Amino acid sequence: MLGQQLVNGFVAGATYALFALGFTLMFGVLRVINLTYGVYFSAGAFLALALVRNVGFGLGLALPAAAIATGGLAVLIDALLLTRLRRAKAPELASLMVTLGATLLLYAVLTAWLGTEIRRFPPGLVGGAVEFGGIRISGAQALIIVTTFVLVAGLLTLLRRTRLGLAIRALAENPEAAQLMGVDAGRTVAFVSFASGALGAAAGVLIGLEYNAIQPYMGEAMMLKGFAVIIIGGLGDIGGALIAGLLLGMAEALTAGYLASTLKDAVGFVLLVLTLWVRPDGLFGRASARRA
Amino acid sequence: MIGYARAALAALALLSAGSTARAQNSEPVTLGAIEVLTGPASRYGIPIKNGFELALDDINAAGGVIGGRKLAIEFQDSAGTKEQAVNAARGLIGRDRVPLILGPTLSTEMFAVGPVANERRIPILGTSTTANGITAIGPYVFRTSLPEADVVPVTLEAAQRKFGIKKVAVLYGNDDAFTKSGWEVMKVALEKLGIETVATESFGAKDTDFSAQLTKIKSLDPDAVVVSALVEAASGILLEARAQGFSPHIRFIGGNGFNSPTLGEIAGEAADGTLVGSPWFIGKADPANQKFVAEYRTKFKQDPDQFAAQAYDALHIVALALDAAGAADPEKLATSLIAVKTTGVTGPFAFAPSRDPADNSGVVVLEMKGGRFRILE
Amino acid sequence: MFQDFLFTYQSLIDAVGINGLLALSLYVVLALGQLSLGQAAFMGIGAYSSALLTTRLQLPFPLVLLAAACLPALAALLIGRPTARLSGVYLALATIGFGEVLRIFYVNAEITGGALGLSGIPERAGFLWIYGTLAAASAGLALLCRTRIGRAMEAMRQDELAAGVMGIDLARYKLAALVASAALAGLAGAFDAHSSSFIAPGEFGFDAAVTILSFALLGGTGSPFGPVLGAVILTLLPELLRPLQDFRLVLNGLIIVLVVLFLPRGLLAWRIGRVR
Numbered sequence: 001m002l003g004q005q006l007v008n009g010f011v012a013g014a015t016y017a018l019f020a021l022g023f024t025l026m027f028g029v030l031r032v033i034n035l036t037y038g039v040y041f042s043a044g045a046f047l048a049l050a051l052v053r054n055v056g057f058g059l060g061l062a063l064p065a066a067a068i069a070t071g072g073l074a075v076l077i078d079a080l081l082l083t084r085l086r087r088a089k090a091p092e093l094a095s096l097m098v099t100l101g102a103t104l105l106l107y108a109v110l111t112a113w114l115g116t117e118i119r120r121f122p123p124g125l126v127g128g129a130v131e132f133g134g135i136r137i138s139g140a141q142a143l144i145i146v147t148t149f150v151l152v153a154g155l156l157t158l159l160r161r162t163r164l165g166l167a168i169r170a171l172a173e174n175p176e177a178a179q180l181m182g183v184d185a186g187r188t189v190a191f192v193s194f195a196s197g198a199l200g201a202a203a204g205v206l207i208g209l210e211y212n213a214i215q216p217y218m219g220e221a222m223m224l225k226g227f228a229v230i231i232i233g234g235l236g237d238i239g240g241a242l243i244a245g246l247l248l249g250m251a252e253a254l255t256a257g258y259l260a261s262t263l264k265d266a267v268g269f270v271l272l273v274l275t276l277w278v279r280p281d282g283l284f285g286r287a288s289a290r291r292a
Numbered sequence: 293m294i295g296y297a298r299a300a301l302a303a304l305a306l307l308s309a310g311s312t313a314r315a316q317n318s319e320p321v322t323l324g325a326i327e328v329l330t331g332p333a334s335r336y337g338i339p340i341k342n343g344f345e346l347a348l349d350d351i352n353a354a355g356g357v358i359g360g361r362k363l364a365i366e367f368q369d370s371a372g373t374k375e376q377a378v379n380a381a382r383g384l385i386g387r388d389r390v391p392l393i394l395g396p397t398l399s400t401e402m403f404a405v406g407p408v409a410n411e412r413r414i415p416i417l418g419t420s421t422t423a424n425g426i427t428a429i430g431p432y433v434f435r436t437s438l439p440e441a442d443v444v445p446v447t448l449e450a451a452q453r454k455f456g457i458k459k460v461a462v463l464y465g466n467d468d469a470f471t472k473s474g475w476e477v478m479k480v481a482l483e484k485l486g487i488e489t490v491a492t493e494s495f496g497a498k499d500t501d502f503s504a505q506l507t508k509i510k511s512l513d514p515d516a517v518v519v520s521a522l523v524e525a526a527s528g529i530l531l532e533a534r535a536q537g538f539s540p541h542i543r544f545i546g547g548n549g550f551n552s553p554t555l556g557e558i559a560g561e562a563a564d565g566t567l568v569g570s571p572w573f574i575g576k577a578d579p580a581n582q583k584f585v586a587e588y589r590t591k592f593k594q595d596p597d598q599f600a601a602q603a604y605d606a607l608h609i610v611a612l613a614l615d616a617a618g619a620a621d622p623e624k625l626a627t628s629l630i631a632v633k634t635t636g637v638t639g640p641f642a643f644a645p646s647r648d649p650a651d652n653s654g655v656v657v658l659e660m661k662g663g664r665f666r667i668l669e
Numbered sequence: 670m671f672q673d674f675l676f677t678y679q680s681l682i683d684a685v686g687i688n689g690l691l692a693l694s695l696y697v698v699l700a701l702g703q704l705s706l707g708q709a710a711f712m713g714i715g716a717y718s719s720a721l722l723t724t725r726l727q728l729p730f731p732l733v734l735l736a737a738a739c740l741p742a743l744a745a746l747l748i749g750r751p752t753a754r755l756s757g758v759y760l761a762l763a764t765i766g767f768g769e770v771l772r773i774f775y776v777n778a779e780i781t782g783g784a785l786g787l788s789g790i791p792e793r794a795g796f797l798w799i800y801g802t803l804a805a806a807s808a809g810l811a812l813l814c815r816t817r818i819g820r821a822m823e824a825m826r827q828d829e830l831a832a833g834v835m836g837i838d839l840a841r842y843k844l845a846a847l848v849a850s851a852a853l854a855g856l857a858g859a860f861d862a863h864s865s866s867f868i869a870p871g872e873f874g875f876d877a878a879v880t881i882l883s884f885a886l887l888g889g890t891g892s893p894f895g896p897v898l899g900a901v902i903l904t905l906l907p908e909l910l911r912p913l914q915d916f917r918l919v920l921n922g923l924i925i926v927l928v929v930l931f932l933p934r935g936l937l938a939w940r941i942g943r944v945r
Binding site for chain 1: 751752754755758759761762763765766767769770773776777875879882883886887919921922923924925926927928929930
């Protein structure tokens with residue numbers, strides 16, 4: 001059983017990490033608590049579902065299409081709500097609040113339009129399974145693991161090896177200095193918004209596929225775990241998000257498997273509180289917890 | 293604001309109606325109903341509302357209540373939250389002066405609303421609340437829904453008899469009042485039947501990942517898995533179990549939360565072989581039931597579920613109580629309600645002195661096959 | 670007729686008062702610039718402890734209220750030290766995490782009734798208790814803002830570093846604010862338990878914390894009256910919008926978005942105690 005539990009945990013952890021990628025990017029770079037991230041997660045899942053069921057796309061087309069569309073949505077929302085506040089140098093709480101209101105609004109719109117029943121992708125969309133030594137990994141699970149690692153590698157390459165990545169990092173470090181050095185803040189911010197929206201959507205599609213539970217509020221449930229992962233991993237730290245996500249997933253699976261399943265939910269929060277107590281900068285200490 | 297003005301006018305109308313109660317009048321008798329009409333639990337609340345409306349049509353077509361008065365229902369949405377349920381109840385009692393309240397949908401809501409109605413001596417009738425301790429709230433709290441404590445033992449006993457089940461694993465939702473209460477009923481019933489419980493696992497109502505719990509259960513190789521969950525979690529559990537390669541001879545046995553066509557819709561083939569006890573079954577052959585099903589399909593373009601059926605029967609019961617009481621008076625209603633004996637689409641009905649249903653002979657054990665329920669053979 | 674009016678709207682009236690207290694409890698920490706979101710958690714401690722004291726030990730209500738204020742205050746003392754180093758969003762998440770851990774405890778513990786919660790709590794908290802406490806707390810805070818303490822709080826909120834340099838004991842103020850916030854939230858919890866006679870774990874978690882935050886942010890955080898105004902509006906709004914059914918939540922969110930976009934300092938932008 002241990003092997004299978006570790007696999008379960010690894011897959012769950014990959015889903016947490018996948019969710020956290022876009023979140024930590026946005027949080028770490030834009031330094032804003034954007035609560036609408038959960039909405040992108042849900043929107044991505046529904047878009048892909050519609051494309052698969054109504055237009056007949058396969059997953060290979062539906063996922064990127066949903067991601068791109070949601071990325072666009074993210075840019076739009078950022079432009080409508082947050083740019084204005086950024087220009088007016090409104091207090092940080094204001095952006096928190098406006099995204100909170102936007103989240104409530106968007107979830108309500110989604111629910112009013114789509115209803116609250118749970119939907120799932122047509123069965124067998126990603127088929128197949130691998131079994132060895134009493135352990136079973138399904139096609140969807142393998143897809144999640146692979147996608148997560150590919151995206152992490154891609155993001156790290158982007159951030160470390162490209163000019164755009166340099167611009168993003170500079171903006172995250174010191175916005176004024178970066179602009180003085182010629183970084184186009186508007187364009188870079190738009191790209192980060194797009195990327196985080198797209199990543200959130202991709203996470204939504206894959207997690208919706210694996211757990212068969214697509215409903216408007218699905219993003220909400222992930223948000224708290226997402227917070228835990230990005231804090232434990234360190235704000236803005238992509239590699240940290242991956243490791244923290246995997247860690248959390250496996251800790252939960254082992255707790256449920258060997259201790260008591262009632263404690264499963266508590267694991268994330270206990271780790272979060274511990275991290276904030278002992279090492280608020282996250283596992284790798286690359287973020288700064290003192291700056292708000 | 294318009295809503296309030298309307299409600300105020302309605303209240304005035306009712307007040308003047310009450311003051312001329314002695315005279316022959318054709319003022320409608322308006323009951324209150326608090327159901328979950330928006331939000332996730334509306335999958336239970338909307339069929340209930342539909343059931344009431346269908347029954348309303350029937351009752352009014354047959355001449356109404358208390359010698360010709362039309363029956364009407366003022367629906368209030370609780371959105372699944374206790375605050376709104378309580379506010380709705382207070383509004384119905386204080387502002388609209390209803391003689392009886394139907395609902396609320398969820399057991400959690402009833403625990404908050406029941407005391408309010410009871411304190412004002414207004415009878416309140418739950419048609420879908422199945423947790424323990426509902427009618428213990430007070431002498432004005434009634435329910436027509438069979439408590440889990442009456443249904444689950446029947447299911448488990450049938451499973452034991454038919455499949456020789458000796459050891460089971462139990463899986464329940466631990467942060468919802470209904471599923472937790474269901475688990476407690478299961479615990480007791482399993483003990484009574486001498487079935488061994490090899491593992492007890494739990495999950496949160498919003499969880500979607502059940503792999504850890506199911507892996508553990510699978511490794512213990514039980515004869516069956518007994519699950520107390522609402523339909524979303526139930527479908528997720530069944531799908532995950534199928535994905536993990538649970539052998540088909542391991543039966544899944546569910547409580548009342550499984551009793552929804554949504555289970556088959558979401559879980560599809562993964563739900564095949566699942567057993568659940570129900571006070572009602574769509575294929576019940578008696579003419580009253582068939583008529584109900586046909587009318588429901590025509591009016592609402594979908595199949596009724598047990599919640600609709602129970603609501604339909606409940607309103608007929610209230611209508612009979614109104615006729616017996618002779619007036620839309622809460623005290624008289626409370627007295628006449630408990631004496632009602634009738635047969636509805638869910639079978640014969642009478643109240644026990646505890647104001648719970650007295651009779652569980654109508655319970656059938658259902659098996660899911662190909663996305664639809666059928667009677668277990 | 671008036672009796673019926675009171676009966677119909679009693680829960681709503683009580684809820685407005687209780688939410689007002691919660692908004693004040695948040696104001697106390699926000700006034701120092703601390704984004705501590707533990708109010709829902711402290712409310713839970715107050716609610717459960719007061720409910721258990723009344724139902725199990727039959728203690729008189731004033732004593733129960735005292736406990737409901739002190740126990741959360743004690744909890745605040747415990748978590749005050751480790752969280753003192755955190756700021757902004759980290760502090761927010763730490764306090765939310767604390768609240769969620771507590772909520773999971775309530776769900777699983779026998780004594781708190783688990784997921785079923787506690788019911789049958791006698792109605793002891795009436796209009797007078799709730800609004801009396803609210804008035805006293807608002808007045809107290811308003812007066813406080815005009816004193817030296819109030820100026821110190823304002824200084825910390827504007828620029829913590831400078832305030833520290835000026836000799837303000839940051840740690841002590843932060844802890845005091847947290848304790849006061851906890852006490853107020855605890856009282857609110859006791860009132861909630863003793864007016865709606867039924868409490869469940871779900872009322873004291875993340876969703877509740879977010880709701881309380883929205884009171885303060887809608888109403889403005891310049892003075893104690895801002896958050897209370899926000900609480901009044903956001904508590905009454907769902908009831909007023911009742912006729913709209915599904916669109917109710919949409920409108921709720923839309924209102925919040927519009928207010929913040931066009932009034933980023935909240936509805937009540939006036940700042941109390943500003944030296945002219």
